[in-house]
Amino acid sequence: MSRSVAELDHEHLWHPFTQQRGWVEEDPIVVERAEGTDLIDVDGDRYIDGTSSLWCNVHGHRHPTIDAAIREQLDRVAHSTMLGLTHAPAAELAERLVEIAPPGLSRVFYSDAGSTATEIALKMAFQYWRQRGGQHARRTSFVGLAEGYHGDTIGAVSLGGIDLFHGAYEPLLFHKHCVPAGDAAALGAVLDEHGEEIAAVIVEPLVQGAGGILVQPPGYLRRVRELCDAHDVLLIADEVATGFGRTGTMFACEQERVTPDLLCLGKGLTNGYMPLAATLATERIYEGFLGEYEEYRTFFHGHTFTGNPLACAAAIANLEVFEEERTLLRIQPKIRLLHELLADVAAMDEVAEVRGRGLMVGIDLGGHDPSLRMGHRVTLAARERGAIVRPLGDTVVLMPPLAISHADLTRLVEITAESIREAVASATPAEVPAIHEERSASPAAQRRDAA
Numbered sequence: 513m514s515r516s517v518a519e520l521d522h523e524h525l526w527h528p529f530t531q532q533r534g535w536v537e538e539d540p541i542v543v544e545r546a547e548g549t550d551l552i553d554v555d556g557d558r559y560i561d562g563t564s565s566l567w568c569n570v571h572g573h574r575h576p577t578i579d580a581a582i583r584e585q586l587d588r589v590a591h592s593t594m595l596g597l598t599h600a601p602a603a604e605l606a607e608r609l610v611e612i613a614p615p616g617l618s619r620v621f622y623s624d625a626g627s628t629a630t631e632i633a634l635k636m637a638f639q640y641w642r643q644r645g646g647q648h649a650r651r652t653s654f655v656g657l658a659e660g661y662h663g664d665t666i667g668a669v670s671l672g673g674i675d676l677f678h679g680a681y682e683p684l685l686f687h688k689h690c691v692p693a694g695d696a697a698a699l700g701a702v703l704d705e706h707g708e709e710i711a712a713v714i715v716e717p718l719v720q721g722a723g724g725i726l727v728q729p730p731g732y733l734r735r736v737r738e739l740c741d742a743h744d745v746l747l748i749a750d751e752v753a754t755g756f757g758r759t760g761t762m763f764a765c766e767q768e769r770v771t772p773d774l775l776c777l778g779k780g781l782t783n784g785y786m787p788l789a790a791t792l793a794t795e796r797i798y799e800g801f802l803g804e805y806e807e808y809r810t811f812f813h814g815h816t817f818t819g820n821p822l823a824c825a826a827a828i829a830n831l832e833v834f835e836e837e838r839t840l841l842r843i844q845p846k847i848r849l850l851h852e853l854l855a856d857v858a859a860m861d862e863v864a865e866v867r868g869r870g871l872m873v874g875i876d877l878g879g880h881d882p883s884l885r886m887g888h889r890v891t892l893a894a895r896e897r898g899a900i901v902r903p904l905g906d907t908v909v910l911m912p913p914l915a916i917s918h919a920d921l922t923r924l925v926e927i928t929a930e931s932i933r934e935a936v937a938s939a940t941p942a943e944v945p946a947i948h949e950e951r952s953a954s955p956a957a958q959r960r961d962a963a
């Protein structure tokens with residue numbers, strides 16, 4: 513008999529954000545297929561996809577409209593380059609994205625991951641100012657938020673503010689100004705002092721995802737936009753996690769009527785089917801790159817799979833389903849239900865705080881000793897009960913597909929609550945801190961490799 517998937521995995525694979533020593537000691541779930549918002553493993557066991565397969569899935573797995581769109585594209589061409597050629601799916605998707613994006617964003621530059629979308633935004637901002645010349649050529653630095661996350665490539669990590677990831681690669685990163693999220697006065701102070709050297713401010717609008725599902729106060733994003741305008745600094749909105757309905761509107765920026773100069777999209781763009789990302793720019797930025805060939809104002813960037821036709825076809829179908837199923841309307845009662853259910857979870861002794869917007873929430877279990885791997889214990893307990901959840905350190909994240917049914921949403925929260933109880937009870941009492949009294953000051957201090 514051939515060797516099991518688990519054996520092959522343990523022998524040859526290296527998983528992302530994973531301490532492999534722990535990984536190879538556990539039996540993995542081997543996913544074989546999916547139906548709607550359930551994942552099904554090789555033994556036929558079903559699990560609610562409580563993380564949307566890492567924050568990607570929107571309308572459910574194996575959605576007939578999206579499946580059909582990919583199959584149809586497959587009968588035409590699977591891949592053709594955007595360097596020197598074009599094709600219908602890329603052009604049509606660009607038109608649709610411009611239609612739904614905050615007004616003023618008119619140009620679409622494709623890539624294949626959230627990290628590349630933010631790298632592209634940072635390079636565009638940087639090069640834009642260089643080409644403006646004069647005083648503006650001094651705008652070479654960036655401002656990011658503490659606990660910000662923009663991906664794992666070096667530029668994206670440089671813009672991020674998660675100590676754990678920053679610490680590991682510090683000498684490779686470029687300097688940026690880091691300001692506390694939600695504090696407009698702090699941003700104002702940095703811009704007052706260094707404004708003329710700043711190319712752009714990058715934010716995850718409304719909710720910082722990987723930093724621990726940290727919610728910004730209402731009005732903050734609008735204020736950030738105003739401060740950027742006052743200092744002639746560009747605003748990059750990283751909606752890789754918040755985009756495509758996650759916070760209750762198509763894009764989080766809409767809720768504060770903000771148009772960024774650059775908008776980064778990924779994850780939910782193809783309903784989580786294919787690796788596709790996009791960086792949207794205003795016409796002002798785009799025009800800054802126009803010139804004679806020999807002026808070399810070209811944007812010198814592109815990936816092999818930029819604008820892949822299968823991925824673009826999936827993304828177009830994804831947007832069609834938003835209309836056909838009136839997804840944004842139908843999630844409103846689900847959001848209310850989720851937040852009602854979470855009120856009981858927040859009152860649990862084991863829970864320090866519940867945070868979130870829309871269908872993007874974090875249940876913070878407080879500052880446990882990292883060796884306890886409390887978040888991971890919850891993951892294992894939830895798995896036994898039929899749900900996949902994944903923590904960020906000691907914060908259990910719930911990020912179900914927008915298509916989840918009311919019944920499954922209720923079950924997901926119940927499973928999570930029971931799993932939290934079991935996980936905390938499974939650690940010896942002496943190990944568990946009195947979380948309601950002593951909270952660790954910084955969420956970064958609580959964040960650990962969770963896998």
Ligand SMILES: *Cc1c(COP(=O)(O)O)cnc(C)c1O
Binds near residue numbers: 628722754
């Ligand atoms: C996931 C994420 C990224 C990185 O996307 P990848 O596709 O993993 O490279 C960037 N920004 C935010 C806000 C994210 O949540």
